[in-house]
Structures are given as structure tokens and as C-alpha cells.
Amino acid sequence: MTEREIRKYIDRLNNGKAGESIFTRQISKTVDVAKVWSKQPKMTDKVTGNFGSYRFFFIRNETNEYVGAVLDMYDDLHWYIVPKKRKQGYLTTALKESILPYLFYDERETQRITIEKGAIGETNYINSKSVAIKLGFKATNEAESEFELRQTDFNWDDENFEEINSEIDSERFEQLRKRAFYAYKTLYKISDELLMTVNDDKELKEVADEVKKYTWKIEDLEWENKKTKG
Template sequence: MDISRTFYFIKNTEGNYIGIVYNMNGDLHWLILPNYRGKGLLTNALSKTILPHIFQDNRKEQRITIDRERIGDLYYLASLKVALAVGFTIKENNARRTELTIERSKFEKVPFIDGINTSLSDNRKNKIVDKAREITFELFKITSELEMKKGFTYEVEEVKTIAESVKKATDIIYDICWYIKKSNQDIA
């Protein structure tokens, strides 16, 4: 079973990133910045690019779950409107959540879409590394504060383990950004 995860970043007409769709294979999650909601950008991206690309992996259907309790009535109705507009159909519906699916057959005549990975500027790579370090620092700070207030407990140790994992991920992010920079210099 393929457990890869894909993020689709959505741009507006000026080329600014205004949203994201997270493909968790069994489900999709999306978020659009508030100023860009209701303008059809998500609907357009889903129907013209994201869903056709998702169905290129021989998937028969795509499911989404919209959880009213988790996101509230306003965002529930907005997400439901988008899902229905791009062709999802309701499979299960109750007061708490709605499950919808869309069939691959809706995209059989869409040409093959090849994803494009874009390079990162040095400025963006530095911001990514700085943000990862900041998150790591905050987690260790939280761990220390919990330890001072609560003492050494299993729960505090779990938070510390997570902080250490994030620190390892930060080191990997740094290595990746360094490798990208080195590869770009070798090509030039």
C-alpha cells in the first residue's frame, strides 16, 4: 500500500500561494487563506489539476470527510459546496460529518498531468531551516516548563521524545537545504 503524502499548493493569479490541499491518499484536507475564499480558486484547482493528478495513480475513487463538529458550520458548508461543485457525491451524512466520494471515471478524458517540483531560493531555504529550528527550540522550552511544573512523568518524557524527533527532523531539513544549494552551485 502506498502511504506517500502529497501537498498541492494553490496560487492566485498574481502567483502568490493562497492555499493548500493535503492528499492523505484516503482523504483530502484543504485550507484557503481567508481573503481568497469564495473566489473559486480551490474549486478550479481541484477540478482542473489536483483531482486529475490524483487519479493518475490508478485509484478508483477519492474520498473526503467533512467534519462539522471539528470545523464548525460555516467551514463545513463552504467545504461541502466546493466538494459538490467539483463532482463529489454524498455517501454518508449525519449531523456530525459527511463522507463524500468521487469516481475516477469523471477524469478519464483529462490529459496526463506531470507534477512540477520547483526549486527553493536561498532566502526560502534559510527561512525553512530557521522555522524548523524555532519549532525545535519551542518544543524543548515547553518540555522544560512542563518538567519544572509537573516533575518527571511519562507524559513529559513523551513530549521530550517528540522534541528530540523534531530536532532530528530539523537536522535532516538543514542537510536537504544544504544539498539543494550545493547541487545548484555544481550545475552553475
């Protein structure tokens, strides 16, 4: 994913235009974990096995303006800070206080990162390497382009991690229930067609029935959410 694309998501959040492409959850005062959908599902989408959302960590400053992001690629982290907000400690603070703790709590034993001078330039390489070293990452190759940090070597002293539910209203819960019900009816219909044409739906109807249950499970989540907020 390019820096231009990442900047686009940061701008959407700052402009209040995340819509249905970015779903965020606060994990500290300055960091939101997020699921980002680069493309919305469509009926005309080709069947592919590598489809999914991206997991991001979006970084905010003292005025709640989003100033950067970290893309979690599991075997690597791709970070980006808005140019005017660089060298102000936002990235280092976010990584040591909440992003790395979040990843390590998620049973990740080792975090690896790649910092290639040829790809990002001399200045960005030096700055990114400095951030990595401060966090405890160690180079694993002679070119110092690959680094890793083990969970057991991470300094937890600065951890400042606290998850908070995002706002969601009754209208949105109802929309989600209707979508789950639509998914149920779609699977049910596919099952009927398969049964009538090839006499076998590979137990798709059972899957549809399980999906239908989520119309009520989502309603339960709404009730639990209201109860939590008192």
C-alpha cells in the first residue's frame, strides 16, 4: 500500500468521511485500531481467495487530529506520519505505549519490520531506523534493512493501553441486523437453487440458518451496549 493511499485514509478520518470504509476502536488516548476496506463488496466482484480488510493503527495528536498511521502486515509494519507532523515523537510514543503492546497481547511473539533505504530515501531511513532502535528492535541482517523485536525483550514500562467501545446508535444496529438477514436470505436462495439443480447444497442451508441467528445476536449486542452505558 502506498503512502498516498494511507494519507487518503488519514484525511478521510480528519474530514469525518470514513463512511463504511474505516471502522475504528480506541485503544489509547492517541491511537485507534481500525479495519479498513479499500473497496466495498459488490455483486460483480470476482471470486478470489485473498480478499479481506486491512488492519491499521491511526495516530492522533493532542487536539485529536489524525497525524499518522501504522499498517499491520503481520510480518512487517508500514508506518507513515504526515510530513508537517514528523519528528515530534508521535510515532515512537504510539508504538511503545499502545501499538506494540496491542500486537504482543494478540499473541504475537515477535514483530518484524523492514526499513529499506532504497525504497524510502536516506533521510526517512535514518529517521525510521532511529525509531526502531529506540523501541528495542535489532537488525537481523548486515544491510540493516530487516529488524525484529521479541515480546520478551519489549520494555513494558511505558504501556498505556485502554480499549474503549466506539459510538454506535440504534439505527446503525438495525441496519446491521437487516444486512445479516439479507445475507441469510441470499444463502437460503442459493441453497434452494443448488438443491433443485444438482440435488446437493453442501450443507449451505445449515450455514444460512447460522447466519440468521446473528440477526438476534446483533440485537443482544445492542442491548448489552446500552446496559454498559447505563
